[in-house]
Amino acid sequence: MSLMQRIAVSPEAHPTTENASDGATSDVAVTIVMPCLNEIQSLLHCIGNARAALDQLRISDGLTGEIVIADNGSTDGSQQMATMLGARVVDVSRRGYGAALIGGCEAARGRFILMGDCDGSYDFTEGVAMVRKLDQGHDLCMGSRFLGGIAPGAMPWKNRYIGNPALSGILNLFFRSGIGDAHCGLRAIRKDAFHRLHLTGSGMEFASEMVIKASLLKLRMAEVPATLSVDLRERAPHLRPWRDGWRHLRYLFMLSPTWVFGAPALAAFLIGLIVLAAALAAALGLSTSKFFGDSWTVIGAMLVAVGHIASVMVLASHLYGVRQGYRLPKAWMTRWRPLLSLEGWLIAGATSILTSIVALAGVGIYWGQEGFGALSSVLPVTLAGLFGVVGLQTVLGGFLLAVLGGNEAEFLPAVKDAR
Numbered sequence: 316m317s318l319m320q321r322i323a324v325s326p327e328a329h330p331t332t333e334n335a336s337d338g339a340t341s342d343v344a345v346t347i348v349m350p351c352l353n354e355i356q357s358l359l360h361c362i363g364n365a366r367a368a369l370d371q372l373r374i375s376d377g378l379t380g381e382i383v384i385a386d387n388g389s390t391d392g393s394q395q396m397a398t399m400l401g402a403r404v405v406d407v408s409r410r411g412y413g414a415a416l417i418g419g420c421e422a423a424r425g426r427f428i429l430m431g432d433c434d435g436s437y438d439f440t441e442g443v444a445m446v447r448k449l450d451q452g453h454d455l456c457m458g459s460r461f462l463g464g465i466a467p468g469a470m471p472w473k474n475r476y477i478g479n480p481a482l483s484g485i486l487n488l489f490f491r492s493g494i495g496d497a498h499c500g501l502r503a504i505r506k507d508a509f510h511r512l513h514l515t516g517s518g519m520e521f522a523s524e525m526v527i528k529a530s531l532l533k534l535r536m537a538e539v540p541a542t543l544s545v546d547l548r549e550r551a552p553h554l555r556p557w558r559d560g561w562r563h564l565r566y567l568f569m570l571s572p573t574w575v576f577g578a579p580a581l582a583a584f585l586i587g588l589i590v591l592a593a594a595l596a597a598a599l600g601l602s603t604s605k606f607f608g609d610s611w612t613v614i615g616a617m618l619v620a621v622g623h624i625a626s627v628m629v630l631a632s633h634l635y636g637v638r639q640g641y642r643l644p645k646a647w648m649t650r651w652r653p654l655l656s657l658e659g660w661l662i663a664g665a666t667s668i669l670t671s672i673v674a675l676a677g678v679g680i681y682w683g684q685e686g687f688g689a690l691s692s693v694l695p696v697t698l699a700g701l702f703g704v705v706g707l708q709t710v711l712g713g714f715l716l717a718v719l720g721g722n723e724a725e726f727l728p729a730v731k732d733a734r
Contacts (some may be wrong), residue, residue: 345372345380345446346423346506349433350415352387355396357435357547362400368429368439372446384433385419387411413514413521420509429503435547436469437501444539445503454508454534457494457526458501458541469543478560485564486523489571492530494538498522498563501541508534513641519559520566527570528641572632580625583618590615591698598694609693616701623705627712630655634726635719648727655726660713667706674699 347365351358362382369380382402386394387410394404407418420428427449431437441463445456465475483497500522511532516524529536568575594612596602634655636642648655678695690696716726 342379343381343424344378345369345427345429346383346420346425347380347439347442348383348385348416348419348423348428348430350387350412350419350430351384351389351393351397351433352415353389353391353393354433354548355389355391355393357433358384358393358396359400360435360547361431361433361439362397362402364435365431365439366401368443371440371443375443376447376450378427378446378450381424383419383423385415385422387415409517411517411521412519413516413524414518416521417514420504420506423506426506427503428506428509429501431501432546436544438542438544439501441539441541442501442503445501445537448537448539449503449505452535453537454505455525455529456503456537456539457496458499459494459496459538460499460541460543461496462538463540463542465543466545469545482523482560482563482567485567486526489567489574490527490530492526492536494526494536496538497526499541511640513639516566518562520562523563523566524570527567531570531636531642533643570636572629572636576625576628576632580622580629582622583625584622587615587618587620587622591619594694595698598692612692612694612697616697619701620704620708624708624712627708627715630726631712631716631719634716638720638728644727652725652727655716657713657717657724657726660709660716664706664709664713667702667709669706671699671701671703671706674702 347368349361349365354361362384365382369382372378372380384393384397384402384404385407386397386404387407394406397404403422405419405422407415409418416430420430427446429439429442429446431439431442437458441458445458448456460470470479479496479498483495486492486497487494502525504525508529511534512525512528514521514524514528526536590611593602594608594615633642633645633648637644637648653659674695678690678699681695682690717724720726720728
């Protein structure tokens with residue numbers, strides 16, 4: 316008798332009321348979601364383990380549940396096996412680990428979602444404590460393999476001692492999530508919180524994205540121990556450490572405009588202003604230092620211009636996140652909301668451009684009085700040009716912010732919460 320036939324006649328294979336493939340009851344409280352791509356070797360174990368977790372929740376907490384297999388295009392019969400075992404199969408055409416989980420969560424009927432890998436490396440009964448955290452009012456509960464334990468051979472050394480600590484450390488530096496293991500595959504989230512996060516990551520970066528956006532929205536998060544075992548598959552895992560590590564890292568920067576744009580903007584502004592201030596002091600006779608000559612003056616102006624455009628990018632990224640619903644506006648944005656409009660930026664840009672024109676006119680008059688010879692200093696024309704560049708960037712940036720804001724003149728939407 317084949318494996319499929321043994322499953323078909325097994326009493327455990329007949330679906331219960333909560334997890335039947337033809338639909339769950341309307342009072343389903345918990346959905347266990349597993350992403351699946353050719354996991355026929357581990358499905359029997361994983362679905363049985365998930366059913367044990369649901370039994371615990373039903374008996375001890377009175378919570379009914381269902382099992383959803385988010386299939387990502389399996390060709391080994393995983394879909395048929397999952398159905399025979401009583402799970403509900405959801406086909407997800409968009410490829411990738413994150414895409415499969417997003418598709419499974421969207422199809423979940425429970426108000427609590429427990430998700431874990433479909434390779435036997437996680438124990439879904441440890442997710443019972445996570446669901447209880449959600450029932451107590453938390454929005455997201457993460458498992459921590461560093462608190463629960465990692466079996467020998469379950470995680471490559473470069474992941475355990477380099478990749479995970481480094482990526483989790485950067486994530487906490489950027490977003491202050493307080494989560495020690497941001498990449499644990501066993502986690503639970505409320506269905507309404509899942510919708511608030513607007514998750515889009517199709518690959519392994521999905522793990523970071525969930526924690527990052529939960530931090531940005533100030534959701535209530537908790538962390539409980541989780542163990543990691545050697546997976547049950549005979550083939551290589553889908554995870555590619557260097558490729559997926561880079562995907563995580565770049566996602567951290569893409570969701571942190573403060574670090575990717577703000578920090579360089581501040582550094583460029585400060586260095587550029589110091590150079591220009593020193594050059595101006597020397598030109599006015601307030602300093603005898605000649606350290607910053609004409610060449611440095613041009614570099615200083617360039618740094619200030621770079622700092623200005625990077626600041627526009629910071630604001631654009633923040634406002635985009637607010638508009639998309641996964642970021643709260645900064646408190647200063649709310650206070651200065653009247654100035655965050657297309658008209659306000661056009662006025663500021665026009666003022667800077669007008670200043671540049673007046674300054675260049677003054678330089679031209681002086682140049683004529685000197686017989687149109689070489690100027691003794693490039694500082695005046697450099698500062699005049701800088702005002703022009705900043706003005707143009709402000710005008711163009713204003714239109715960019717209006718476009719990102721849905722083609723509206725008001726950059727910041729009306730929101731209640733700010734931080």
